[in-house]
Amino acid sequence: MSAAELERRYRRLLAVHPWEHRRTYEEEMIAVLLADARPGQTRPGFRDTVDLVGAGLRARLRVGARGFTEPAWADAAAVTGVLVALVLCAAAGRNLLDQLLVDPSLPPPVRPAGPDLVDWLRVAGWAAVAVTALAGLPRVAAALAWAGVAGWAVLVGPGVVDQPTYVVDTLPQFALAVVAAAALTVPAPPRRAPAVLGPRRLAALVAGPVVAVALLELNRVTRPSFDPMVGSMVYHSFHGLEARSELGIWLYLAGFAAAALAVLVAVATLTAPVRRRIAVLLAPVAALALVIDTALAGWSVSTMHMGHTIPLVPAQWLMLVLVPPVAFLAGVLLVRRREETLRMVALGRAADRESPAG
Amino acid sequence: MTDSPLREPTFLVLTALAETPRHGYAVIEDVLRISDGRVRLRAGTLYAVLDRLRTDGLIEVDREEVVQSRLRRYYRLTALGATRLADEVARLRRNADTAGRRLRAAGLLPGGGMA
Numbered sequence: 001m002s003a004a005e006l007e008r009r010y011r012r013l014l015a016v017h018p019w020e021h022r023r024t025y026e027e028e029m030i031a032v033l034l035a036d037a038r039p040g041q042t043r044p045g046f047r048d049t050v051d052l053v054g055a056g057l058r059a060r061l062r063v064g065a066r067g068f069t070e071p072a073w074a075d076a077a078a079v080t081g082v083l084v085a086l087v088l089c090a091a092a093g094r095n096l097l098d099q100l101l102v103d104p105s106l107p108p109p110v111r112p113a114g115p116d117l118v119d120w121l122r123v124a125g126w127a128a129v130a131v132t133a134l135a136g137l138p139r140v141a142a143a144l145a146w147a148g149v150a151g152w153a154v155l156v157g158p159g160v161v162d163q164p165t166y167v168v169d170t171l172p173q174f175a176l177a178v179v180a181a182a183a184l185t186v187p188a189p190p191r192r193a194p195a196v197l198g199p200r201r202l203a204a205l206v207a208g209p210v211v212a213v214a215l216l217e218l219n220r221v222t223r224p225s226f227d228p229m230v231g232s233m234v235y236h237s238f239h240g241l242e243a244r245s246e247l248g249i250w251l252y253l254a255g256f257a258a259a260a261l262a263v264l265v266a267v268a269t270l271t272a273p274v275r276r277r278i279a280v281l282l283a284p285v286a287a288l289a290l291v292i293d294t295a296l297a298g299w300s301v302s303t304m305h306m307g308h309t310i311p312l313v314p315a316q317w318l319m320l321v322l323v324p325p326v327a328f329l330a331g332v333l334l335v336r337r338r339e340e341t342l343r344m345v346a347l348g349r350a351a352d353r354e355s356p357a358g
Numbered sequence: 359m360t361d362s363p364l365r366e367p368t369f370l371v372l373t374a375l376a377e378t379p380r381h382g383y384a385v386i387e388d389v390l391r392i393s394d395g396r397v398r399l400r401a402g403t404l405y406a407v408l409d410r411l412r413t414d415g416l417i418e419v420d421r422e423e424v425v426q427s428r429l430r431r432y433y434r435l436t437a438l439g440a441t442r443l444a445d446e447v448a449r450l451r452r453n454a455d456t457a458g459r460r461l462r463a464a465g466l467l468p469g470g471g472m473a
Contacts, residue, residue, distance in 0.1 A: 025408075027428070028381075030428070031383070031428035031429055031430060032386065032401045035383045035428075036401070047400060048402075051402040051403055052400070055405070056402065058406065059406060059409075
């Protein structure tokens with residue numbers, strides 16, 4: 001009677017262990033725990049409780065961590081680290097070119113002041129991250145990427161108080177930097193990204209962002225300038241793109257589509273487990289961008305037109321902080337479930353083949 | 359196999375199994391005995407150690423019995439486990455010998471007695 005009660009309580013404590021561990025050891029552990037119990041004992045001892053819960057949690061951590069050391073995660077992290085570094089390098093390059101290539105017809109007050117050291121460092125830094133990652137120096141790449149993350153925290157972070165719009169605008173890039181740094185920190189064999197990608201996909205990943213930035217800059221530099229002497233002139237505009245003819249806009253759009261398609265195809269033709277994990281690694285950034293574009297769109301517009309900044313309420317900051325990790329964890333769980341289902345289906349098929357009905 | 363030093367519970371579990379295949383509770387009792395009552399393994403810790411040793415191929419299941427409707431699984435040392443334990447013994451002995459020699463040379467070891 002009391003032994004049954006004690007056993008039930010021990011089983012409840014054992015539930016802290018991951019099910020793989022329980023499946024293998026639960027009966028044995030119950031036998032050991034009951035053999036060790038005092039006569040008439042009905043409740044687990046304090047030390048046994050602490051030991052079981054501690055060991056169970058450690059086992060759960062180990063099982064969770066082991067999931068991330070599987071080759072598919074390492075491969076996905078290696079590719080994501082390089083891809084994100086290239087995108088950030090392109091974004092930094094665009095920012096630099098915006099300030100270097102200035103329309104001479106612009107009057108001085110409207111002209112940008114020219115790039116400063118940080119603008120140059122961003123381009124050089126992310127280029128260095130991509131190059132070192134590809135050259136088989138993952139630790140250097142990771143250290144540089146974390147330096148980029150720290151740089152944002154130092155330079156932009158203080159704006160949380162007085163420039164929330166600026167902070168929120170740069171948040172997706174910051175999230176990308178964190179993803180790149182974390183992905184490059186995942187231990188992987190050296191030069192893994194080029195090995196997984198192969199030369200053609202790698203070329204596509206490099207060319208995509210470069211072409212996109214080149215097109216944006218080309219469009220900006222060749223933008224039809226407004227000449228008050230000529231008066232009105234016809235030009236077409238689409239989401240910031242400007243051209244003298246509709247065909248021009250379409251050509252630009254085709255160029256962007258080709259660049260995006262090159263990157264998408266390069267990633268989509270990787271093996272399914274790696275492709276899925278790359279999507280999971282990028283999910284936090286996508287979710288963050290989505291939240292900023294939707295949930296914070298109203299705030300963004302009002303703070304722009306109010307004449308003074310409207311601070312974000314704590315719940316909004318909390319949302320910005322929580323959405324990326326939640327998106328990542330949800331992605332991890334989805335990948336796990338999906339692959340478990342695929343495994344079960346494969347097992348079922350194999351069993352069916354071995355023993356045909358009838 | 360890693361050459362990092364074995365932790366004490368791991369070392370004692372391997373030592374317990376080096377004598378004869380044992381089931382979980384017998385390992386706990388033997389470890390208590392060979393450590394002079396100092397190390398009392400609890401079920402959570404014991405099975406974490408056993409699981410890791412099995413994964414690393416240092417021990418394996420010898421046989422299973424059902425005693426009073428309770429499962430008893432006996433574990434035994436593998437050849438790899440024996441090698442690993444022997445390596446650890448040699449390492450500990452080298453360290454102990456060096457420490458003893460130095461203490462004796464410095465005259466810090468009263469009676470000069472080394473086991």
